[in-house]
Structures are given as structure tokens and as C-alpha cells.
Amino acid sequence: MRLIAYSLFLVLYKTGITIVSPWNPKARLWVKGRKKLFKDIVANVSSKRSSELVWMHCASVGEFEQGRPVLEMIKSHYQHTFILVTFFSSSGYEATKNYKGANYICYLPMDSSANARRFLNIIQPKLVLWIKYEYWYYYLREIEKRKICLLLISSLFKREQVFFKWYGNLNREMLKCFTHLFVQNTDSKKLLAELGFSENVSISGDTRFDRVIEISEQFQPLALIEQFCGDCQVIVAGSTWEEDEEELDHFAKTNSSVKMIIAPHEINATHLKVMKRLFRHSILYSELKNESDNIKSEARQASPDLPSFNVLIIDNIGMLSRLYKYATITYVGGGFGEDGIHNVLEAAVFGKPVVFGPVYDKHVEAEELLECGGAFSVGNALELEEVFGVLLTSQDEQTKAGDASRRYVYAKKGAKEMIADYIIQKNILSG
Numbered sequence: 139m140r141l142i143a144y145s146l147f148l149v150l151y152k153t154g155i156t157i158v159s160p161w162n163p164k165a166r167l168w169v170k171g172r173k174k175l176f177k178d179i180v181a182n183v184s185s186k187r188s189s190e191l192v193w194m195h196c197a198s199v200g201e202f203e204q205g206r207p208v209l210e211m212i213k214s215h216y217q218h219t220f221i222l223v224t225f226f227s228s229s230g231y232e233a234t235k236n237y238k239g240a241n242y243i244c245y246l247p248m249d250s251s252a253n254a255r256r257f258l259n260i261i262q263p264k265l266v267l268w269i270k271y272e273y274w275y276y277y278l279r280e281i282e283k284r285k286i287c288l289l290l291i292s293s294l295f296k297r298e299q300v301f302f303k304w305y306g307n308l309n310r311e312m313l314k315c316f317t318h319l320f321v322q323n324t325d326s327k328k329l330l331a332e333l334g335f336s337e338n339v340s341i342s343g344d345t346r347f348d349r350v351i352e353i354s355e356q357f358q359p360l361a362l363i364e365q366f367c368g369d370c371q372v373i374v375a376g377s378t379w380e381e382d383e384e385e386l387d388h389f390a391k392t393n394s395s396v397k398m399i400i401a402p403h404e405i406n407a408t409h410l411k412v413m414k415r416l417f418r419h420s421i422l423y424s425e426l427k428n429e430s431d432n433i434k435s436e437a438r439q440a441s442p443d444l445p446s447f448n449v450l451i452i453d454n455i456g457m458l459s460r461l462y463k464y465a466t467i468t469y470v471g472g473g474f475g476e477d478g479i480h481n482v483l484e485a486a487v488f489g490k491p492v493v494f495g496p497v498y499d500k501h502v503e504a505e506e507l508l509e510c511g512g513a514f515s516v517g518n519a520l521e522l523e524e525v526f527g528v529l530l531t532s533q534d535e536q537t538k539a540g541d542a543s544r545r546y547v548y549a550k551k552g553a554k555e556m557i558a559d560y561i562i563q564k565n566i567l568s569g
Contacts, residue, residue: 140305140307140308141275141308144275144308145250148248148249148250152248155168155169156169163406164227164228164229165228167228167231167232168227168228168245171228171231171244171245172245172247172248175244175245175247176247176256176257176260178244179242179244179257179260179261180260182242182244183220183222183241183242183260183261184260184261186220186241186242187220187241188218188220189218189219189220190216190219190220190264190265190567190568191219191220191221191222191261191262191263191264192209192212192216192219192220192221192222192263192264192265192266192267192567193222193223193224193261193263193265193266193267194208194209194221194222194223194224194266194267194269195223195224195225195226195246195266195267195268195269195272195277196223196224196225196226196230196269197225197226197227197230197269197270197271197272198225198226198227198229198230199229199230199233199234200481201230201269201270201271201272202223202225202230202233202234202237202269203346203349203481204269204270204291204292204344204345204346204349205267205269205291205292205345206239206345206349207345207348207349207352207553207554208267208291208345208554208557208558209221209223209239209240209267210239211554211555211557211558212265212558212561212567213239215558215561215562215567216567219567220241220242221239221240221241221242222240222241222242222243222244222261222263223237223240223242223243223244224243224244224245224246225243225244225245225246226245226246226272228245231243231244231245233455233456246274246277249274249275249276249277250276251276251280253276254274254276254277254279254280255280257277258277258280258281258284258286263286264286264287264566264567265286265287265289265561265566265567266281266286266287266288266289267289267291268288268289268290268291268316269291269292270290270291270292270293270294271293271294273309273312273313275308275311275312278312278315278316279311279312279315281315282314282315287317287564287566288315288316288317289316289317289318289319289320289557289560289561290316290318290319290320291320291342291345291557292320292321292322292342292343292344292345292346292553293319293320293321293322293326294321294322294323294326294344294502295321295325295326295329295330296325296326296329297329301313301329301333302329302332302333310333313330313333313335316338317338318338318339318340318560319335319338319339319340320340320341320342320553320556320557320560321339321340321341321342322341322342322343322344322502323341323343323502324341326341327339327340327341340556340560342553342556342557343550343551343552343553343556344503344550344553345553345554345557346481346483346503347483347547347550347551347552347553348551348552348553348554350459350481350483350484350486350487350547351487351547351548351551353459353460353484353487354463354487354488357460357463358460360457360460360461360464362423362426362427362430363399363450363461363464364464365430366397366399366426366450367397367399367464368397370395370396370397371395371396371397371466371467371530372396372397372398372399372464372465372466372467373386373389373396373397373398373399373465373466373467373468373469373526374398374399374401374461374462374464374465374467374468374469374485375398375399375400375401375468375469375470375471376401376458376461376462376468376469376470376471376480376481376484376485377401377402377403377458377470377471377472377480377481378400378401378402378403378469378471378472379402379403379404379471379472379474379475380409380412381474381475381495382469382471382472382473382474382495383400383402383413383416383417384416384519385474385495385516385518385519385522386398386400386469386522387416387417388519388523389519389522389523389526390417390419390448390449391418393526394419394448395448396448396530397448397449397450398417398448398449398450399449399450399452399461399464399465400413400417400449400450400451400452401452401457401458401461402451402452402471403471403472403480405452405453405454405455410422410451410453413451414451417449417451419447419448419449420447420448420449420450420451421447421449421450421451422450422451422453423450423451423452423453423454423457424453424454426447426450458484459484462484462485462487462488462490463488465485465488465490466490466529466530466536467490467491467493467526467529467530467536468485468486468488468490468491468492468493469492469493469494469522470482470485470492470493470494471494471495472494472495472497473494473495473496473497473498473515474495474496474497475495475497476497477497477500478497478498478499478500478501479494479495479497479498479501479504482494482501482503482504482507482513483503483547485543486507486512486513486543486544486546486547487543487544487547487548488544489540489541489543489544490540490543491512491513491514491529491535491536491539491540491543492507492512492513492514492539492543493513493514493515493516493522493525493526493529494513494514494515494516495515495516495517496515496516496517498515506546507542507543507546510542510543510545510546511538511539511542512539512540512542512543512544512545512546513539513543514529514539
């Protein structure tokens with residue numbers, strides 16, 4: 139019965155997303171990306187691979203960033219391995235489709251018994267990495283049937299998940315497909331033990347810590363950002379939603395000497411227009427870049443300055459993780475919405491105080507950052523302004539919080555090495 143319900147869900151999902159695709163850009167990309175998908179996979183995988191294939195599947199961008207350190211460590215040990223990365227979401231695919239560390243990146247064909255068989259017949263992987271969550275029954279069962287090594291990376295389990303409910307039998311069956319499960323913490327290991335999983339479970343931690351450390355240690359300066367910041371104190375707000383921006387607006391208006399850089403989660407034209415109206419003294423990054431280019435192209439004059447604005451809105455994807463380097467204080471968005479905050483580790487790794495909204499209970503790292511003194515949660519604009527005020531006026535408080543953030547991140551590194559060691563010791567890949 140559960141499998142019937144699952145199959146019905148797949149049909150309804152595909153039908154629904156197809157119906158809304160003419161009006162929804164993400165749905166349109168999802169549908170378009172799956173046209174002639176198998177033909178493209180044959181052309182880009184079967185005809186080009188000459189070695190063992192490692193397949194990594196991710197739900198979206200966040201999961202890709204978790205899997206990336208493991209993938210790159212595998213590539214460093216097994217240089218001739220063919221790397222295939224698949225995504226379910228259009229946002230994940232679009233954000234990473236030009237990643238040079240993979241031989242081919244594509245959408246995952248919709249889950250079904252026929253699609254799973256066909257896909258695996260084409261790619262014939264030696265090793266499969268499934269990142270954190272998003273379980274597709276037919277793919278997992280087909281991988282298990284073929285006795286292919288299947289690893290679950292950076293998984294996190296909580297009592298309220300369907301695996302631990304009386305009606306979660308289908309989901310528990312999916313867990314049985316994994317050769318080994320690498321979990322983030324002790325609680326996850328204990329919960330899995332209740333379901334009978336103990337021999338094939340290891341506490342590795344979260345590979346996101348390894349990833350953000352890599353980003354910080356490979357930091358490359360952004361000249362235009364440096365010019366915008368000057369000698370001012372700077373607040374960098376990342377992955378913001380409208381609720382976050384409304385909370386930040388009053389502070390920006392009443393503290394014009396403090397520069398604010400905002401990288402919104404959504405950068406569509408409609409949202410950017412709303413932001414420009416909300417933040418009165420703001421400029422888009424693309425506009426600032428054009429101004430800078432125009433100044434550079436002018437005949438040598440008396441070095442005109444760039445326009446004076448105290449809010450810079452980032453209207454591109456890919457800069458955020460480097461922007462936090464320039465912050466006096468960081469703010470991570472999402473905490474005023476139902477789904478909660480985004481990645482706090484990208485900010486914390488640079489040794490910066492981290493501020494976010496009240497909804498963070500789904501994120502262990504946010505709770506732990508609060509406990510160690512590296513982060514602050516605010517419930518409204520007044521609390522936000524109070525916290526910002528203390529951190530901007532007290533160098534001691536600022537330094538103490540920033541040092542706590544950085545120590546926390548570096549204390550958690552090492553997950554990628556544990557997973558790579560498992561792969562090497564088990565001789566899964568021949569090298």
C-alpha cells in the first residue's frame with residue numbers, strides 16, 4: 139500500500155510541475171532539463187567514460203556543497219575516475235552546471251522502476267554517494283539489487299522523521315539499501331540503532347565544515363567589494379528573504395555610516411525591484427560594476443569616486459561565501475520564515491559574529507554556535523538593532539564572538555577524510 143501511495147505521489151508531482159511550468163520559471167527549467175535526458179546521458183557518459191564511474195546525487199545546492207569535499211578527495215586519490223553528478227532540483231543544477239570537478243552534470247530522471255534500470259544500465263557506477271537526504275525508492279532498490287556500493291553522506295536523523303513512525307516502513311526499507319551510513323552526530327547513530335542499524339553506521343560529522351574551511355583558506359579578494367566597504371564597518375547579510383530585509387531596513391536607514399551588503403536568496407527582477415524601493419540608498423552590484431567600468435574607461439581625469447550608497451544588493455549567484463570575509467558582523471537569512479535559517483557556517487568560518495532570526499531549531503550548528511557564544515538570535519527589528527549596536531561599539535564583544543565562531547568550525551573538520559578512508563580501505567575503486 140505504501141509503495142502504491144509513493145508511486146501515485148510521483149505521478150501527481152510530475153503532472154503538477156508540468157502544469158505550472160508555463161508560469162513558474164523553476165518548474166519550467168525542471169521540465170526542460172528532463173527532455174531528451176537519457177539521450178544526453180548516453181552521449182555524455184557512455185561514449186566518453188574510459189574508467190570507473192562515481193555517481194553523486196544531490197537534492198540541491200546545499201547538498202552539493204556537502205558532497206563536494208568528498209568528491210574532490212576521491213578525485214585526488216583516483217585521478218582517472220569518471221565523476222557524474224545529478225540533481226533533482228532546477229536550482230541545484232543551474233547553480234552548479236559549470237562545476238569543473240565533474241565529468242558530467244545532469245538532472246536525475248524521475249524515479250520509477252523503468253527509469254532506475256535504464257539509468258543504471260547506462261552509467262554502470264562503481265560507487266554511489268547519496269548526500270544527506272532525499273530518498274528515491276526505485277533508484278535505491280535498483281542500486282542494492284546490483285550490489286553497488288552506496289554511501290549516505292552527512293545524514294542527520296531526528297525522532298520526528300518518518301523513518302521512526304509506525305507508517306514509515308517504506309522509508310526504513312530505503313535505509314536498508316545503503317552499504318554504509320555516515321551520520322553527523324551521536325543522536326543520529328542512536329536512533330538508527332533502534333531500527334537495527336549499527337554495524338554499518340559511523341559518526342563522521344558534517345562535511346560542510348570541511349567545505350567552508352576550504353572556501354576560507356582559498357579566499358580570493360573582490361576588488362570592487364573592497365572599494366565599496368572602504369574603512370567603514372560592514373554588515374553582510376546573506377540568503378535573505380523579504381522578512382529579513384524588512385527587519386534590516388530600519389537599521390540601514392538610521393545608520394548610514396555603516397555599509398550593508400545584502401545577498402538575497404532570490405535574485406529575480408521583481409524581488410530586486412522591491413529591495414531597491416525598500417533600501418532607499420542602495421545600488422545593485424551590477425550597477426556598481428558598470429559605474430566602475432565607466433570610470434575606468436574615461437579619459438584620465440581627477441579620479442572620480444564611485445557613487446555614494448550605504449547598501450549594496452548582490453544580484454548574482456556565487457559571491458556570498460567570499461563576501462562574509464568583509465563583514466564586521468554577519469547576518470544569515472531565513473530565520474523569520476517557516477523553513478528556518480540558511481548556512482551559518484559560511485559566515486562563522488571567517489571568525490565573524492553571526493546573527494539570525496528566531497527560527498533555527500532545525501539546524502544543529504546554529505544551536506551550537508549560540509551555545510558557544512559565536513551567534514545571536516533576534517526576534518524582531520528592535521532586538522536586531524540592539525545586538526548590532528553592541529557588536530559595532532564593543533571591539534571586545536565583537537572579537538570574542540568572532541573567535542568563538544571560528545574555533546567552533548575548525549573543531550568540527552575531518553568528515554571528508556573519514557569517508558575517503560573508508561572508500562580507500564574497502565578497495566571500492568581500483569585507482
